[in-house]
Each structure stands twice: as structure tokens, then as C-alpha cells.
Amino acid sequence: MTEARMHAEDAKGYGTRSWTALLITLFTTGFLLSCDGGAPEKDMATTAPDAPEEATAPASAEPAAIPLVEQAAGLFETLPSSAPNPDNPGSRAKVDLGRMLYYDTRLSKNHDISCNSCHQLDAYGVDGEPTSPGHRGQRGGRNSPTVYNAALHVAQFWDGREPDVEAQAKGPVLNPIEMAAPSEEHVVAVLQSIPGYEPAFAAAFPESEDPISYDNMARAIGAFERNLMTPGRFDQFLDGDATALDEQERRGLATFLSVGCNTCHTGPAIGGQLYRKLGFIFPYETEDPGREEVTGLASDRHHFKVPSLRNVAKTGPYFHDGSIATLEEAVRIMAYHQAGQKLDDDQIAEVVAFLGSLTGEVDVAYVAPPELPASGPTTPAPDPN
Numbered sequence: 368m369t370e371a372r373m374h375a376e377d378a379k380g381y382g383t384r385s386w387t388a389l390l391i392t393l394f395t396t397g398f399l400l401s402c403d404g405g406a407p408e409k410d411m412a413t414t415a416p417d418a419p420e421e422a423t424a425p426a427s428a429e430p431a432a433i434p435l436v437e438q439a440a441g442l443f444e445t446l447p448s449s450a451p452n453p454d455n456p457g458s459r460a461k462v463d464l465g466r467m468l469y470y471d472t473r474l475s476k477n478h479d480i481s482c483n484s485c486h487q488l489d490a491y492g493v494d495g496e497p498t499s500p501g502h503r504g505q506r507g508g509r510n511s512p513t514v515y516n517a518a519l520h521v522a523q524f525w526d527g528r529e530p531d532v533e534a535q536a537k538g539p540v541l542n543p544i545e546m547a548a549p550s551e552e553h554v555v556a557v558l559q560s561i562p563g564y565e566p567a568f569a570a571a572f573p574e575s576e577d578p579i580s581y582d583n584m585a586r587a588i589g590a591f592e593r594n595l596m597t598p599g600r601f602d603q604f605l606d607g608d609a610t611a612l613d614e615q616e617r618r619g620l621a622t623f624l625s626v627g628c629n630t631c632h633t634g635p636a637i638g639g640q641l642y643r644k645l646g647f648i649f650p651y652e653t654e655d656p657g658r659e660e661v662t663g664l665a666s667d668r669h670h671f672k673v674p675s676l677r678n679v680a681k682t683g684p685y686f687h688d689g690s691i692a693t694l695e696e697a698v699r700i701m702a703y704h705q706a707g708q709k710l711d712d713d714q715i716a717e718v719v720a721f722l723g724s725l726t727g728e729v730d731v732a733y734v735a736p737p738e739l740p741a742s743g744p745t746t747p748a749p750d751p752n
Contacts, residue, residue: 429609429610432617435609435620436605439620439624440605440606440607443601443633443634443635444605445602445605445635446635446677447635448594449593449596450518450593450596451593452518452589455586458571458590460570461571461586461587461590461591462587462590463737464567464587465586465591465592466734466737467564467567467737467739467740468587469482469488469591469592470482470736470737472484473557473742473746474540474548474554475502475540475545475547476502476547476549476750477502477547477749477751478749480502480545481546482539482588483736485499485539485545486513488514488595489729489734490681491597491682491726492512492514492517492595492678492682493512493513493681496511496689497510497684498510498688499545501542501545502546503751505543507544508688509525509655510685510689512674513682514595515595515596515597515677515678515729516597516635516677517532517592517636517675518532518589518592518593519634519639520640520675521639521641524538524672525657525672526658526661526672527642531589532588532593533586533588536584536585536588537582537584540584541554551581554581554584555579555581555584556747558579558584560743561740562740563739563740563741564579564740565579571583571587594730595734596727597677597678597726597728598728599725599728600724600726601727602727604724613720615716618720619717619720619722620721622717623721626706632676636676637675637676637725638673638674638676639672639674640673642658642667642671642673643671644670645657645671646669647704647705647706648703648704648705648706649703649704650704651700651704653687655669656668656669657671658670658672676722676725679694680722680723680725680726681726695719698710698719702715
């Protein structure tokens with residue numbers, strides 16, 4: 368993963384097709400998931416959120432910016448308040464339980480790692496590491512992406528191997544490099560040994576004959592994660608407030624659109640909906656087979672899920688392996704390898720400024736660490752082995 372050094376003239380002949388791919392894998396960031404009381408709660412909606420209304424620029428907006436507002440509003444969507452799953456309807460009890468499980472390190476073999484260890488909710492859902500430390504300090508080969516807005520994605524993990532956040536929540540707990548629990552049965556036994564979890568599971572899953580189960584653990588975590596949305600200034604812009612972005616940010620948005628980045632960075636998460644090859648125009652050096660590992664198809668080699676650009680200014684380091692330290696470098700590299708272009712410093716600064724406008728607001732009360740139920744006399748001891 369080195370910075371592109373070739374000149375723009377090397378890319379002649381690729382034209383608009385090249386630009387369309389710009390930033391496709393930008394921020395193959397630390398963003399897809401490698402694993403994921405007393406405060407006011409959100410109930411997860413059980414129906415799809417209302418479609419965004421057509422933006423109407425306020426009279427006070429700068430007139431020259433209004434066409435850009437209208438163009439962006441026709442291409443993007445504002446963030447919903449949640450990403451409901453009809454197969455896992457949310458409730459206050461289920462969300463409360465999911466929050467506790469998200470923070471509970473006792474799900475790990477040595478009682479020292481939780482979902483929040485790698486996807487820190489007070490740090491935009493990441494840990495700032497190229498790859499995250501797991502059981503006994505082991506590290507995997509991919510960056511831990513942010514959990515915020517991830518429930519909007521078409522699939523989970525960099526290679527899309529799980530369909531939703533509920534399925535994703537099961538993987539890291541049993542992964543020997545991550546939380547390293549020896550089996551589903553072990554995790555269930557741990558939860559059953561903690562007296563406070565019995566009524567919490569019963570309230571969250573009143574129809575279940577055996578509420579404490581591995582699947583219900585994942586459903587509760589998923590219900591909690593489905594409300595982890597971070598609306599921000601760009602949503603205000605899409606709603607018609609042209610002044611929500613400053614002049615440099617608007618120039619960056621115009622560049623972003625003119626080169627076709629929105630072809631792949633789509634939807635309310637501005638990404639997370641497609642798979643694309645890393646090295647679309649010029650080959651990109653990586654030993655990671657990407658989605659080929661899931662499908663077994665050679666045509667999927669080095670393909671990764673297009674990451675969301677929401678909060679991208681806060682979720683470095685970047686790319687699937689966390690090898691790129693700065694957003695500027697990520698933009699520069701992607702422009703060359705994905706679009707066959709070499710952007711100048713001013714273009715990069717403008718695009719980075721726009722990407723900064725995608726930083727949203729975290730609901731601090733919703734993500735506050737809850738009080739966890741105390742261990743019982745039969746709760747297994749931490750196991751460092």
C-alpha cells in the first residue's frame with residue numbers, strides 16, 4: 368500500500384469510466400465490522416423509516432449553492448433514525464439487553480474483550496488501530512470498521528460474509544483470534560450463570576421458551592446496533608440548508624460528484640451497498656483475497672465491500688488492513704488505483720473537507736456504558752490460555 372507516484376497522463380484513455388470509480392474503495396478504512404441502565408433509550412422501529420422529503424433550500428441560503436443542494440438531494444438520502452429488521456423487531460427491553468451485552472467482557476474467554484473493545488462507541492465506533500488486538504494480544508489481518516450506521520449496509524465484514532448485524536455479532540465471540548470463547552454452549556452457560564441476565568433475556572424475548580440462547584444474544588446486540596445512527600451537517604444540507612456546508616466543503620462535494628464517486632458511494636450511509644475490486648484501474652498490492660474467500664470465485668479476488676463514508680474523518684487508519692494513516696493519502700491512492708488519475712493537492716484538500724462534513728452526531732446517552740449485572744457463584748473464571 369504505497370502512495371501513487373505515476374502522473375495523470377499515465378491514465379489517458381480511461382476517461383469518465385476511470386473517474387466513476389474514484390474513492391470506490393476509498394477508506395477501505397477501518398470501517399466494516401471485524402467483529403461489534405440508566406440512560407434514556409431508543410426503541411428500534413419496526414417499520415421502514417419514511418422516505419426523505421425533497422430538499423427545498425431556505426431563502427437565506429446562498430443562491431449559487433442551491434443547485435448543488437438540489438443535485439445532492441437527488442442522489443443521496445438522509446440518515447434514518449434506525450435500520451429496522453422485520454425478522455428482529457426491536458423493543459426497549461431488547462435494546463437495553465443488547466447494550467449490556469455489547470459492553471460485557473465476560474463473553475470473551477479471558478473476560479477482557481467486548482464488542483466495544485474494537486468498536487468503541489465513544490470514538491466513532493473504532494479503536495484507531497490498523498488491526499485490533501484480540502485474545503492474548505493476537506491480531507487479525509483486517510481493520511475493525513465502525514459499527515455506526517453499519518446496520519444500513521448490504522452485508523457485514525469487509526468480505527460481506529454475513530448478511531446483517533445479527534449474524535455478524537456471533538462471529539467475533541467465537542473467533543480464536545478475537546474474543547476466543549470456546550463454544551456457543553460455553554457462552555450460554557456464562558450468561559445463565561449471571562443472575563441479572565435471566566430476567567433481562569426473559570423481558571427481551573417473552574415468546575421464547577428458553578430466552579437465554581446464543582441466537583438471542585446476537586439478536587439483542589443487533590437490536591442495539593440498529594439504532595447507532597449519526598446524522599450530521601450533510602443531512603441538513605440534503606434537507607435544503609445550503610449553509611450547512613462551507614464553501615470549501617461544497618467545492619469538495621462538487622468534485623466528488625463530478626468524478627462519479629457517488630456511483631458506488633450510495634445510499635444513506637454513502638457506501639456499504641456494493642462490492643468493488645481494489646485496484647480497479649491500476650493494480651493495488653494486497654495479499655488479501657477479499658470476497659474470493661467467501662464465494663470461491665476468482666472473479667471476486669481483491670473485491671471488498673465499498674465502505675461507508677459517514678464519519679470517515681474520524682475512523683482511520685484506512686483501507687481493509689488499516690495501512691494508510693491519513694485521509695489525504697487514502698484519497699490520493701484511490702484516485703490513482705481506482706480512477707487512473709492523479710489529483711492535485713487542492714483537489715485532495717477539497718474532497719477531504721467534504722468528507723469531514725460527513726462526521727455526524729453520536730447520541731451520547733444512548734451509547735453510555737450501562738451497569739452490568741454481577742457475576743454469580745458459578746460464573747466461569749477468566750481463562751488467559
